[in-house]
Amino acid sequence: MKRLYATDKTALELIRSGAMPRDYASVAFAPADMLDAASTARDIKQLVERSDAIARLTTPYMVLVPEHAHRRNSKLITCRALSASITEPYLVSIDEDCLCVTPELLFILYSQKHSLATSVQLGLELCGTYTLPAFSDNECFTTYDLPVLTTAKSIREFIARNPGIYGAKRAKRFARILRDGSASPMETVLFLLLCLPVSEGGYGLPLPEFNADLPVIQYLGSMHVPQIRYGDLVYRSARVVLEYQSSEHHTGSERQESDEDRRDDIEATGYTVMFITPSRIKDFDRFEAVVQRLARYLGVDFSRCEPGRNTSRLALRKLLLPESWTE
Template sequence: MCIVREKRDLVFCIETLPSSVKDRTLSKFFAKNEEDCEKTPYYGAMPLVLSHISALEYWLSVRRGSRSFVRVSRARSLLSSVPSLSSEKVLGPWWFARPLHAIVAGQELRRPSSEFVCHVWSGPLPKGSVLDTQNGFCVCSPELCFLQMANSLSMVELIMLGFELCGTYDVSDGDVRECQPLTSVAKLSAFAEKMHGVNGRKNALAALKQVVGGSASPRETALCMCLCLPYRLGGYGFEKPELNHRIDIPSTLKSHVRQSYFVGDLCWPERRLDVEYDGSLHLDADRRASDEARRTVLETMGFTVVAVTRKQFNSVAATHAVAETLALHLGRRLRFRDPSFSQVRLRLRTKLFEGSRYGLPPMGNPLK
């Protein structure tokens, strides 16, 4: 690899490298006047910038394990070439569905192809919106990807995606595994706010008003959406809870449970209300005893604990009964009109439980 210290050295480096190397990353140099000394990659053959559903597929497949990215500060320069099979060969991940979606600078760079779908991106590309994966290709950031997907997903799907990107669960192999959030509601909102004139901005901002960060599972996401989305989307319109909220236990009660804090699944701390979702099909004696001790301590602390089982959540009538209980504790009256609300509620539940993945290839349904 040729290390470029000065921009004027770049041409010389390119000419001195073997032709086989020119199609790879030639060098990286430290951009001047950058407070964080951000690395700026230079390429012989411009790499693909994966976008839209291909970028989403990438992000949802790399949530576990370590990853290393370089922020591309001059991202627009990467959009000036036509994606080709030669550039596809350097793609590290082999699991992407075809065709690959990528962004280009203008209509003249779009070509009919079974391998690529090119999207013209004329909007701004703020620093950090394109990342070099260091595997021969670049990818739009989670924030930019969310904005792009706002053009193709329904409002309910877009809200679901927001929950997942800001959540702590990975379902890439069909099972639910813990992971770190890819982004946050605040980051998504701040990014969308500054992208004036970009298609999808309005939908993205509307969806983000309904998203809550910190969900630990698809079922938790679904329960929160069923309870808190507005009536017009099929929810009960409750104020948004804090998901997986830490509840510290007073020292006088720690001996009862042998732990220093609880984590409330859906918690309204100011209302002293905790909704606990139990997705287990069967509870053994030890688990039942632990849950009862937890409930006793929380109630001693002044919390009302509402348990929701998998069987209850699978039932429309039982979920409605839970909503009526929450309405009492949250000081709300359920004001919806039937049959229109029942119809849109059914559509919401169908979408939440069908296990579709935003148009990605099908996999096991973690909601079942």
């Protein structure tokens, strides 16, 4: 009986749709061989009839096969073979007909074909507490407050243990930028805009923590609500917090009051809080003014960030931000 070994786009769809258990480590395994790997359109059609998880996926299906000689690419299926053997678990069972590469291996394979910005964007999602929609580009269908799927440390350690996989060297360089705990796509975007190298369109600022617990917990004592995480992007050594406000219109709203309470709580412990709204991000000059202020707090010479509308910076904004924000 043939089985589908999902990789690349197909693996990402399984992760984002929730088909992969987020405690995957307990069920992951590495088969001695993949001689039962589906590698033809006929194989796939039979599997689609049996597996609801596979039937939901978009074509072409991206699958692993044992060797390059087994590849039979068509409009329905694209096959790829790993360039090196992996002795540790790297597959997760979805159902009896389908397996999926682990997030750690997916990051390596994804990095082979994608840019630094796009690869780190995916890595931050894999290490975060949200997931983008599997079959839509509409961010409204993002799922939040999920258990952690993997960590930056796990990805880096997997790469270190498997240097023979094609693309591992590139993935290792990309993985240095990964951090745990991003709670939303826009937190990830802000991180990338601020911290990617200047040559990649970012401002090259130091890497912050995501959603870090701050001394406000001790300050508030019994008044602290354990579910609240303080600080979207936190520069602990500089005592600066960057908070993203998702709505442009807060007047009289419960969200505005919540944001103000959070700011007061944080500033009471000696941190500086900087709020950033969609309107500030949309406006290039206003956003760069925020970056300049942040750089000053961090003790970074802003001229080294090469401010201004250069080609790489505009390209990065076009890649990461909604089209309506970059017109």
